[in-house]
Structure formats: structure tokens, C-alpha cells
Amino acid sequence: DAKTTQPPSMDCAEGRAANLPCNHSTISGNEYVYWYRQIHSQGPQYIIHGLKNNETNEMASLIITEDRKSSTLILPHATLRDTAVYYCIVSYGNKLVFGAGTILRVKS
Amino acid sequence: SAVISQKPSRDICQRGTSLTIQCQVDSQVTMMFWYRQQPGQSLTLIATANQGSEATYESGFVIDKFPISRPNLTFSTLTVSNMSPEDSSIYLCSVVDLAKNIQYFGAGTRLSVL
Numbered sequence: 230d231a232k233t234t235q236p237p238s239m240d241c242a243e244g245r246a247a248n249l250p251c252n253h254s255t256i257s258g259n260e261y262v263y264w265y266r267q268i269h270s271q272g273p274q275y276i277i278h279g280l281k282n283n284e285t286n287e288m289a290s291l292i293i294t295e296d297r298k299s300s301t302l303i304l305p306h307a308t309l310r311d312t313a314v315y316y317c318i319v320s321y322g323n324k325l326v327f328g329a330g331t332i333l334r335v336k337s
Numbered sequence: 338s339a340v341i342s343q344k345p346s347r348d349i350c351q352r353g354t355s356l357t358i359q360c361q362v363d364s365q366v367t368m369m370f371w372y373r374q375q376p377g378q379s380l381t382l383i384a385t386a387n388q389g390s391e392a393t394y395e396s397g398f399v400i401d402k403f404p405i406s407r408p409n410l411t412f413s414t415l416t417v418s419n420m421s422p423e424d425s426s427i428y429l430c431s432v433v434d435l436a437k438n439i440q441y442f443g444a445g446t447r448l449s450v451l
Binding site: 263273275278324327328329330 | 341379
């Protein structure tokens with residue numbers, strides 16, 4: 230079973246920041262938090278991952294709480310093309326257990 | 338990131354037949370996986386494709402139904418055997434970039450079984 234809990238869906242206005250939460254209260258010390266997204270049933274696209282520290286790349290920012298029991302993926306300026314299913318996964322890096330994810334709908 | 342090519346991209350098959358899906362990577366990778374995504378569902382790991390040895394299957398998946406080959410570090414195949422309509426799914430391969438600790442996915446093979 231997936232070790233994460235995400236809201237089933239969220240809406241975001243185009244141009245605004247999208248903040249997607251994830252709870253992972255049973256995360257182990259050596260497990261990373263990964264975020265992927267899947268658009269129109271294409272293959273999942275890697276977004277970002279982190280262990281303890283906050284991370285930022287060209288796509289998004291990842292904020293991990295100090296106790297590591299939850300995290301937030303931030304898309305700073307959401308566009309219509311960001312509409313997708315977003316998966317939060319905790320893993321040591323090999324086997325990925327996908328939950329149901331969050332359907333993010335970006336609206337104009 | 339690794340470039341992963343899957344063939345075919347989609348197929349429509351008759352029940353009772355078998356389909357072999359190919360996964361080609363543009364670089365040598367140690368770890369390669371096969372996933373299934375049933376309609377409206379999330380991804381489920383089928384097996385780990387091990388180079389030079391038998392694949393390691395997850396609970397609920399067996400070698401007779403989903404035989405896997407991994408002849409080298411850039412290529413793997415998944416066969417869906419004796420298909421039934423319940424096998425209609427998207428099948429995806431993935432590889433791990435160990436240096437970056439990131440798993441990358443192919444575009445998937447959309448299989449419909451009539």
C-alpha cells in the first residue's frame with residue numbers, strides 16, 4: 230500500500246501558485262519524498278524529490294516539514310498544461326508505490 | 338534523463354493471444370521495472386527485470402502470465418500471455434538513474450483485449 234495521503238482533487242487558477250499537500254507520517258529515515266505527475270495517461274513525469282531539505286528545480290519547489298511527516302509541492306505559476314494527476318511517493322529510490330494521487334485542475 | 342522507447346505504443350488484441358512489449362533505453366541501466374495501469378487506476382508494479390537472471394515478481398503477478406526478458410543493460414521485454422479483457426491496461430517500463438536516485442518512465446503501451 231502507498232505510504233502517503235493526498236487530497237483527491239484540487240483546483241488552481243492559471244498564473245497562481247499551486248500548493249499540493251502530502252502526508253507521509255510513517256516515512257523512514259532513509260526514504261525520499263518523490264513527486265511525479267501524469268498527464269492524459271502518458272508515462273509519469275518526474276518532478277522533484279528530497280530527503281530532508283527543501284528543494285527547488287526548474288519545475289517546482291518541494292517543502293518538507295522538519296519532522297518529515299508531510300510535504301508540499303509548489304508549482305509557482307500554474308498553467309493549463311499543469312493539469313494532471315500528481316503523485317507523492319516515499320521510497321528509498323527503487324520500487325515506487327503509487328497511490329491515487331491528486332487531480333490538479335488549472336482553470337483560466 | 339534517460340530516453341526510454343516502448344513498442345508498440347498501442348495494440349488491440351484478441352483474447353487468448355499473447356503480446357510482447359519492448360523497452361529500449363539509450364544508456365546502460367542496472368534497474369528496470371515493469372508497471373501496469375488499469376483503466377482509471379494508479380500504477381502497480383509488476384516486476385523488476387534483472388539482467389542475466391529471472392525477474393522478481395510482485396505479489397499477484399506470476400511469470401507464466403507475464404514472462405520478462407532482460408538480455409542486456411539497455412533492453413527488456415514483457416509478454417502478456419493468454420490475454421483476457423481484464424488485461425486491458427497501460428503497461429509501462431521504467432529505469433532508475435542510480436547517480437541521481439530518480440526513476441524515469443516510458444510513454445507506455447496501451448493494450449486493449451477484445
